[in-house]
Amino acid sequence: MAKQPTIEEVAALAGVSRGTASRVINDAPYVSAAARAAVQRAVKELGYVPNQAARSLVTRRHDAVALVASEWDERLFYDPFFAEVVLGVNSALAESDLDLVLVVGTTERQRERFASRLRARAYDGLMLLSLHGVELLHSLVLASGVPAVFCGRPLGATPAHYVDSDNRGGARLAAEHLVGLGRRRIATITGSLDKQVGVDRHAGFADGLLAAGLSPSLVAEGNFSEASGAAAMASLLDAHPDLDAVFVAGDSMAVGALGVLRARGHSVPGDVAVVGFDDLPRAALTSPPMTTVRQEVRGLGAELARTLLGLMRGEEVQSLILPTSLVIRDSA
CATH class of the missing domain: 3.40.50.2300 (Response regulator)
Structure with missing residues (x-):
């Protein structure tokens, strides 16, 4: 097995300091265009693969977004509605470098674990669905400052960013x-x-x-x-x-x-x-x-993810209410 190049070797080939090489590799700001180009050429030539844990420490990003559901586990996995939403979310994230993490927040312990991970900024963005009432999860998300989009609106509250159907x-x-x-x-x-x-x-x-x-x-x-x-x-x-x-x-x-x-x-x-x-x-x-x-259930999931991606990029995004229509078959 070939030896993995080190960041020191990348820096030497690029003619920059180790710190500059690290900042370029971890996509940090305040690096000159010339130094950035030199490091990128060295990375390509050496076949250097960045360490994700180190990258997260520098950028405070984990390249992961969470789909958070407050629902009984059985319904989450058996109800076709949820499956269609997840398929839509996954399709919209397919062209990004983001991992999708499913978080179930039904029990108090699950919610405490989620709160801990929010405090650690373990997720770069959040999508929330199937909330009952104005929940603890809703409050946790608002307090965290993590970009978040709701699939539907929580009862009694209108979040800043949501995607819903009519x-x-x-x-x-x-x-x-x-x-x-x-x-x-x-x-x-x-x-x-x-x-x-x-x-x-x-x-x-x-x-x-x-x-x-x-x-x-x-x-x-x-x-x-x-x-x-x-x-x-x-x-x-x-x-x-x-x-x-x-x-x-x-x-x-x-x-x-x-x-x-x-x-x-x-x-x-x-x-x-x-x-x-x-x-x-x-x-x-x-x-x-x-x-x-x-209602376009898979489309609901796709728009949920697209809205979150725009929010994470710092774009001005609008909440969406998707149209519904009647499909007439034989039961009525």
Whole structure:
């Protein structure tokens, strides 16, 4: 195995001091253009590979960004929504030299470890998703000064930089579609109401029904999981057996709702029309194929990463709200 060149050898070949060579290699400022060019030529000629740990000490950069989720571990890995977001983030980071680190901040110990790493500036940038309420994680990030972009907005707070979908407008589209089909006993299964996304989709549903003179009172809360959608659908049918439509504020929950409707002998859309939200890949594969509100979930992840990259470069970046649209299939 060939011997790794030393920084002293790079400095000697470039005709500069060891300190100057180190500053160039670690991309530090205040080095003349001539010295920088000489060191870069020596690095290339010798095949020198910088030591990442030493580089981090000089630049205070670790070439790593964190995707921070406050969610139960099971849902994080099983829910297609999260997988699509991660794929979008990864695609946008592919052309950079940054490593992507997944941080789960569910338990107190995990949050303490995250806080410790924030204090050590272990991450150059942060992307946060699936926050419940105004959380400790949110406060930690604000206090750290690390560039951060939120996927969605925390409940009760508007961060300086976020990427979100038009959840309220999309839910209103769903309600208007069901009203347009002649449905009048329209229920909803909400997402978690300690998340802004759950609140916004519930509000959009209410907007659509109230505009048509209908009551938005048939409500059961889920938590965006398939199991919670099944439980909420069963509860709604027990309390309101004459309901004729349901807007489900997430496709995974809608899959659970369809299973309960089928098990109880209700035809879809004959007896009960169903509209979901997200347009995850599985929505087209349900029986019947699901009418749903499309948000560009993978695009949400990509824009999240692009916004963070711009922020890290010192650019003026704007928060984004991405459009939603209705995809009509056979369930409504």
